[in-house]
Amino acid sequence: MRRSNLPAELNRFVGRTTEQAALTALLGTSRLVTVVGVGGVGKTRLALRTATEVQKRYGDGVRLAGLAPLRDPGLIAYALVEAFDLTDHTPRPPREVLVEHLAERRTLLVLDGFEHLVEDCAPLVRELLERAPGLTVLAAGRRPLRVPGETVFPLAPLGEADAVELLAERAAEAGAPGLPTAGTGVASLPGARVPMGISARTGATPTGAPDREAPAQSPAGEAEAVRELCRRLDGIPLALELAAGRLPLLSVEQLLRRLDDRFRLLADGTRGALPRHRTLRTAIGWSHELCTPEERLLWARLSVFPGAFDLDAVEYVCGGPELPPERILDLLGGLLAQSLLVREDGPAGTAYRMLDTVAAYGAEWLAALDDTDRMRRRHRDWYMGLATWCELEWFSPRQPEVAVLTEAALPHLRAALDLCLELPDDAHLAQHLAGTLWFAWVGCGRLSEGRHWLDRALALASDHEEARLKALWVLGYVAVLQGDGTAAVAALHECGERAGAARNPLAQAYATHRMGCLALLTDDMPRAEELIGRALDAYRELGELNSNVLMAQVELAMARAFLGDREGAGALSREVREICEERGELWTKAYALYVLGYLAWDAGAYGEARELLTACVSINDGFRDLVGLVLAVELLALVTVSEGDPLEGAVLQGAAVPVWDTVGVRRFGSEAFDVPRALCARRAEEALGAEAYRAAFRTGQGLSAAEAVERALLAGRNPAVGRSTEESAPRPFRAAGPAGVPGTRKPADSPTGKGGEAAG
Template sequence: MRRSNLPAELNRFVGRTIEQAALTALLDASRLVTVVGVGGVGKTRLALRAAAAAQKRYSDGVRLAELAPLRDPDLIEYALVEALDLTDHTPRPPREALVEHLAERRTLLVVDGFEHLVEHCAPLVRELLEHAPGLTVLAIGRRPLRVAGEVVFPLAPLGEEDAMTLLAERAAEAGAPSLPGAEADAFHGVPTPAGAPLHPGTAAARPGGPARGPARTGDRDAVRELCRRLDGIPLALELAAGRLPLLSVEQMLYRLDDRFRLLTDGARGALPRHQTLRTAIGWSHELCTPEERLLWARLSVFPGPFDLEAVEYVCGGPELPPERILDLLGGLLAQSLLTREDTPAGPAYRMLDTVSAYGAEWLAALDDTDRMRRRHRDWYMGLATWCELEWFSPRQPEVAALTEAALPHLRAALDLCLELPEDAHLAQHLAGTLWFAWVGCGRLSEGRHWLDRALALESGHEEARLKALWVLGYVAVLQGDGTAAVAALHECGERARSSRNALAEAYATHRMGCLALLTDDMPRAEELIGRALDAYRELGELNSNVLMAQIELAMARAFRGDQEGAGVLSREVREVCEERGELWARAYALYVLGYLAWTRGAFGEARELLTECVSINDSFRDLVGLVLAIELLALVTVSEGDAEEAAVLQGAAVPVWDTVGVRLFGSEAFDVPRSLCERQAEEALGAEAYGAAFRAGQGLSAAEAVERALVAGRNPAVGGPAEESAPRPFRTAGTATVPGTRKPAGSPTGKGGEAAG
């Protein structure tokens, strides 16, 4: 796990030296510090700098959870789970997983944008602090949480000199002529060429405004007055800076004095700084062209970063031709109304919450909110469908990154589908289509949340319901919730037979076979998965799910001692994956093939296969596949004669399993490599030395465990096999289930949890 998910700063941080030192000191003395202030005053920027400066004091890292995009308070816990890189496949509430995860860790959790969810967020923060003595929370919002022990840090606007410096630097970044102001000369921006035309539609081009002409600088007093009028609010100053390539400081002062006097004075009961901020945003709005204003309003339906293609579809129309969108985005970007960032999914744009809220008011005034939300939903439903198809392709890494980036939008789409009874089928369809996100990208708990809500509604669309049912069954199997899994899969099978939907019936049968595999009923697993594979072949179905069925069948056969049959199935999967560029299922085929190589005594081959498996699973952040491969790699290592390294790898697997869920799914069959390795390593080292090496491994982070496994793979131990390490098949206690002895399925979690299903 990365020690921090704090975003990188895109430009120089100005001022706030005293405030940053004070906030950092408070984090030393208090476990809950809340930075409060008006929107746009710079709360987030300051808090993130303080968090970054303090991160060395937190051995388990600093994590940022952004709550502003959320509408549903039930998603707060999932947002924290995601921020902590916590994967938990158990059916327990995510709050319990959070408490358990944080209980023994020293972590700084930064919670930003909670004010609209404060009634739900405050009790959660209080509970986490009560149960996790090593946890410190840095909250950022417009009002306090009002939790016992909270220290409130009110953030005032910038002082005069810092405000002038910020305005000068941001204006230079925007290409404006240099401004007089503190430290302005030290910042070398690129000036706008003399005679640069004013933006179309500005006040200077209208009757009553200053005469049209080239942008010119004001003197120091004018700059000071502008900063004063904007109350030193960083967002207001940055918006002003975005206009300085086009307007002089005097022109801006004129506009504040004249056009927005009513806006400033007329908001009865509003705090002066709220009035100023609204004035600044309204002023930027007024300076936009009609097309830019319309785009601004429509962009407010995006709850997170968005890309060009999404904007062209969602916001385009007769008034905003798609071919104009790029230029209009550029205009908003130049005015500091948008920011551009590079993400793993590609370039994206982001609109500040305060700016977006202003746009939402205008969209509501246009009576166009509902239509735009539907268009937004339709785009992301289409994106989810494309991602599901492309998951079985060389684009899997791209799909995973795209899904991660689109998560706020997919949540908003699901929310909208669930709002209206007539859209229940869309909720079921979308929740089912996203199976690869719930399973392949480590979000089983959130997937369960959406699937349960969607299936609680009667949609009248059988196909959508059937898909949601087998996906729910799949998720419940991997969570170890056998009762819910059987209920969902039984309903799916019965309804599929009634409606003659052979494909849905095959998926229900397949997932029942997964449940049998995880509960050590290998004969039943073979029978059900084999029947599902026959149906898939007859129906012409071929995708990652089908390949995983073959791998699961190979596992069942390997556990029963049929090494030849398991090898044939696994090699077939690897070949198909190589032809199609599929990586996720390939990693699990490599896992089985690595085991089979170990049974033949081909330790070098086993190590090579498992090292590649570790590398692929790490790239997908697939913790289930990763920890399974590390456990088996430990067995290979002790077989090669390096018992100490094997013990370290076994210890390294423990914290990963703690993140994933119940160790080795609670399965006797999956536990064989671990128990065999433990016995051999302890016999070779002695109990004391084994325990010391094991504890050293436990102290490794997931990233360090991966590096240890990969380094060990490049530098295998030299020496013969350890005593009693002769290869032998993994076997369960018997081929039939003995009443009263079957263990419940465990709770694998982590991206790609299909390792066992």
């Protein structure tokens, strides 16, 4: 696990030396410090800067949790679990997972954007602080949490000197000429220049005629105008940055006159009467007025995005007769140039984000246009289409890209699910979307969150039987992997009964398949073989082929291997591996490699087993699939002992224990799946002696999941094979390029035919 997930600064941090020193000191004496202040005053930036500077104090790292995109209070704990890079497959409440993880760690949590969820956030923060004595929380918001022991740190706007420096620096970054900052001094950045045809210093128009509002000034007069502008904006950083975005086009005097006219209107002629929160609102409103009508409309429509968004999404969601899609890119560029948007380049490609304060202003305009509901539906429709596309592409060479794209789209998928659950007539859409995302819940390590959405969606009545059936078998699948047999049987039995009544043989096959999976994990191998075999027959008859179908074949291979049919198990697994390699599918392939690794070990081919299992570990680590990962690590421990290294084998065996604790019941409570562990323990202890074995085992227990993976992949060169695991194990996620829906300008169509996981 990374020690920090704090974002890198995109530009220089200006000023706040005194405030940063005071905040740093407070973190040494208080376990909960909340930076409070008006919107745009720089709370988040100061908190992140301070957290970066003090992170060496916290041996177990510094983590940022941004809550602004959330609407559902029930997701707060999930957001914190995600911030700590935890993957938990158990049915435990996420707050219990957090407490267990933090209980003996020294960690700093930076909590940002909690205001709208404060009633639910405060009790969770209090519980974490009470039960995790090494935890410190640095919160940033417009109001305190009101938790006992909280130290409130009010953040005032910038002083004049810092405000002038910030304005000058950001203006230079935007391409404006250097601003005089004190006396006749000029602040500029290398390369800053006056845009072609415009003199920001004299206010000349492209024709060369001076603007009568902005006569040429002396350097001293210009410096005073800069200071006056900073005073009129009350030193609020966001307001200053918005103003800086206009300085390539307007002189300071022009900008000051226009702003002063707006202030005078709002303050009813009383100079300086505006409180600071109205100063920011006025500055944002003034930026809004300076936008073109198309830019203003796009600004309003972008407010429905709860997180970073890409160009394709904006063109679909925000485009229309008033905003032709071909104009969107230029309009985004205009908003970006005015500091109303921030560009972010991540694993999923280039995206844009609107600051919360700016988005809130846009949301008010969208409401005034009476267009909020329509835009939220368009946003939902795009991401439902994206989920459908991702589900179909999961069974393809783009599977790693789908995992990355789904991760990036998670705030939007949550918002889409929220909207479906809000609207009584859209319950079937909630069930459809929660079911469509089975690959994200099961394949990408989000079983707990998937259970949250599936339970909520299925609690609603719906007349759309197909959507309910799919959500039911997906819920059953999730519950099986969580070790919740009662919930799994209930969901799968209901799915089977309803599918029979609805004459839906595909949904019935999925229900039968997952009942067979449950039998496999509870050691009823004959029943597992019978049920999974029946499901596979139905899949073949219906023409269904996808990752789930191939996984059924792997599960049948496991059942046959445990029943002693090694040859049959090997044939099934090799067939799956071949199909996966033809289709570019990795996730199911990893499970086929696990079975083949087990069979290779059983045949004494330890070098081959190691090669197969390290590839399996690598793939499962990339998908954050802890079930497949821990099974492979535990079997790899046995292979290592069999190769003659009982010490390393004991370490790997110990490393599997904390991973199992996040998965659920160890080895599913299955005697069959426990065989490799028991044999490894017996052989390692015989070779090392009880005391040395326990010491090595404890060493492994102390490793994080990431350290366990690294140990499994790089823990030494296998002399029998003669090459390192790094050479033999592919790393499919390390070089994946930007993900996206190629050539799309609208969401993918929902699948209606056979051949995709969406069926059923």
